[in-house]
Amino acid sequence: MYACTAPPLSESPRTSYNARMPNAHDAPQVCIASHHGSFAELLADAEFRAAAERPDGACLVEFRVDAFADRSEAKLREALVAFTPQRCVVTYRSPEEGGRDANASDETRLAFAKTAVQAQAAFVDLEVATFARLGDRARGVFADRKSTRLIASFHDFEAVPVYDRLHALRKQGEALGADVVKIAVQPKAIHDASPLLDLLYATDFAKPLMALAMGEAGFWSRVLGPRFPQPAPFTFARGEGAPGTAPGQPIWRELLELYRFRRIGPATPVYGVIGSPIAHSLSPAMHNAALAALNLDGVFLPFRVDGEPAAFAREIAPKLGVRGLSVTIPHKETVIAAAAEIDPLARQIGAVNTLVARGGGWFATNTDAHAAAGSFEEAAGGEGALNGKTVLVLGAGGAARAVAFGIKARGAEVWLHNRTESRAEKLAQDVGARCVKREEISRQPKALLGVINTTSVGMHPNVDATPLAASEIPQGSLVFDTVYNPLRTRLLELAEGRGCRTLNGLKMFVRQGAEQFRLFTGRPAPVEVMEQVVLQALAKRG
Ligand code: NAP
Numbered sequence: 001m002y003a004c005t006a007p008p009l010s011e012s013p014r015t016s017y018n019a020r021m022p023n024a025h026d027a028p029q030v031c032i033a034s035h036h037g038s039f040a041e042l043l044a045d046a047e048f049r050a051a052a053e054r055p056d057g058a059c060l061v062e063f064r065v066d067a068f069a070d071r072s073e074a075k076l077r078e079a080l081v082a083f084t085p086q087r088c089v090v091t092y093r094s095p096e097e098g099g100r101d102a103n104a105s106d107e108t109r110l111a112f113a114k115t116a117v118q119a120q121a122a123f124v125d126l127e128v129a130t131f132a133r134l135g136d137r138a139r140g141v142f143a144d145r146k147s148t149r150l151i152a153s154f155h156d157f158e159a160v161p162v163y164d165r166l167h168a169l170r171k172q173g174e175a176l177g178a179d180v181v182k183i184a185v186q187p188k189a190i191h192d193a194s195p196l197l198d199l200l201y202a203t204d205f206a207k208p209l210m211a212l213a214m215g216e217a218g219f220w221s222r223v224l225g226p227r228f229p230q231p232a233p234f235t236f237a238r239g240e241g242a243p244g245t246a247p248g249q250p251i252w253r254e255l256l257e258l259y260r261f262r263r264i265g266p267a268t269p270v271y272g273v274i275g276s277p278i279a280h281s282l283s284p285a286m287h288n289a290a291l292a293a294l295n296l297d298g299v300f301l302p303f304r305v306d307g308e309p310a311a312f313a314r315e316i317a318p319k320l321g322v323r324g325l326s327v328t329i330p331h332k333e334t335v336i337a338a339a340a341e342i343d344p345l346a347r348q349i350g351a352v353n354t355l356v357a358r359g360g361g362w363f364a365t366n367t368d369a370h371a372a373a374g375s376f377e378e379a380a381g382g383e384g385a386l387n388g389k390t391v392l393v394l395g396a397g398g399a400a401r402a403v404a405f406g407i408k409a410r411g412a413e414v415w416l417h418n419r420t421e422s423r424a425e426k427l428a429q430d431v432g433a434r435c436v437k438r439e440e441i442s443r444q445p446k447a448l449l450g451v452i453n454t455t456s457v458g459m460h461p462n463v464d465a466t467p468l469a470a471s472e473i474p475q476g477s478l479v480f481d482t483v484y485n486p487l488r489t490r491l492l493e494l495a496e497g498r499g500c501r502t503l504n505g506l507k508m509f510v511r512q513g514a515e516q517f518r519l520f521t522g523r524p525a526p527v528e529v530m531e532q533v534v535l536q537a538l539a540k541r542g
Pocket of ligand 1: 329368394395396397398399400418419420423454455456457459482483484505506508509510512
């Protein structure tokens with residue numbers, strides 16, 4: 001039916017650092033889409049002006065002419081000169097494909113396109129449908145272009161058309177003489193974007209494809225464009241605090257600084273975190289900072305995965321070049337189905353938080369267990385400190401399983417308490433622990449070395465909640481709250497008041513990420529950098 005060569009799952013090249021250092025001219029650019037209501041507003045926007053004037057040429061600015069109340073060809077010429085035409089993308093979108101000028105005629109829009117071509121704007125965007133309607137008149141305008149490149153575009157804000165339709169649109173765009181074909185579609189879930197991914201690997205095309213999947217489920221498409229066989233010359237972004245012109249547009253600075261967009265190329269290893277929700281995950285900030293600190297080629301993305309995570313790992317991830325995945329709520333158990341090989345402890349735990357591409361399949365492991373148990377053991381006095389000691393674990397979810405197995409492996413006797421007793425009983429049976437009731441905790445059993453909270457109680461935004469009242473916290477014990485947002489939970493405040501030593505969830509979070517980083521890249525993680533980035537991100541959230 002169609003020619004398409006999506007790659008198999010491949011491992012990270014262990015020493016592939018600094019593999020691609022493109023020069024300023026061939027590196028992909030970030031195009032900041034204007035959100036302004038007029039040319040005047042755009043011209044007065046210092047952020048856009050500064051971005052366009054960057055000496056490294058990293059940024060383009062898109063003029064969305066259809067949204068400008070003061071639009072005229074003279075104003076367009078003036079703005080092109082002000083921003084430098086070679087840094088400008090000119091778009092006068094048709095109302096049928098999301099343009100804001102309901103009365104825009106094809107002829108008017110073509111006249112603006114002609115002005116942009118004459119002024120040698122870097123790119124002019126015209127819809128495939130418009131181009132087809134205008135026929136030779138449009139051909140004539142673009143036949144005369146000098147440095148300007150024509151983008152033939154298609155937008156569907158509702159869904160992802162089937163592969164054959166996308167293929168036909170790309171063919172049509174190329175036949176019209178476009179230099180770049182742009183296809184923007186709206187997946188409801190990450191799996192919906194499969195036809196778009198297949199189109200990116202189709203082998204019967206000559207021109208670059210800018211394939212954009214809008215919304216959180218399509219975030220990958222905003223970042224990974226330069227990784228596909230016929231890479232698009234730029235990606236779209238929004239200004240700081242701006243709404244953007246399409247759902248899911250990242251902030252331009254994030255693309256350049258966090259995701260190091262200009263360094264992404266066909267061989268760049270991709271890593272990521274899968275979960276739902278995922279937008280607030282700290283893992284992308286932490287892992288990208290670590291990759292940058294070691295000057296490694298690689299990028300780490302948040303993947304919003306709803307539904308079947310194992311299908312994502314098996315079918316979608318290889319096409320995205322993914323070689324390592326962090327796994328978070330709610331996928332830690334179900335993703336195991338994707339694994340060809342499982343670490344024995346992770347198998348016992350019944351939950352994994354890490355997938356690593358190995359030998360053509362996924363190796364699954366759980367770095368939470370050692371991170372939690374190691375942090376707690378260290379705070380308790382170091383190696384052997386848990387041996388023969390009793391520790392109360394609050395919770396019976398994924399984190400509780402990792403913690404319970406982790407401390408058990410270090411010799412602790414585990415007591416369990418959970419809101420839903422049946423879950424605690426199941427975990428107690430699996431790990432070899434004892435279930436305790438709330439009344440028993442209140443009686444302040446002398447045997448306890450410490451308490452580990454693995455419930456989500458006290459986590460942002462319910463920061464006043466605590467899994468134990470002050471009177472239930474064993475005096476003088478070691479209290480570890482795995483929650484890290486906020487770092488100082490109500491439980492830890494109360495514990496301090498009871499003369500307890502306390503430990504927050506930061507060390508565990510950084511440790512589990514550091515071990516993932518080592519498994520992903522084969523290099524020891526820059527732990528201090530990772531911790532600093534997480535602290536900064538948490539401080540920013542307030
Ligand atoms: P999970 O599988 O959904 O388990 C949630 C646990 O919290 C269950 O035991 C649940 O009890 C309990 N819980 C939730 N709301 C409660 C409430 N109102 N009152 C009493 N108990 C309640 O989630 P998870 O993966 O185990 O993660 C739990 C927490 O661990 C996260 O919120 C996170 O803060 C922390 N964590 C930290 C790290 C780290 O690196 N520091 C890593 C992973 C997780 P039921 O069984 O009764 O529902």
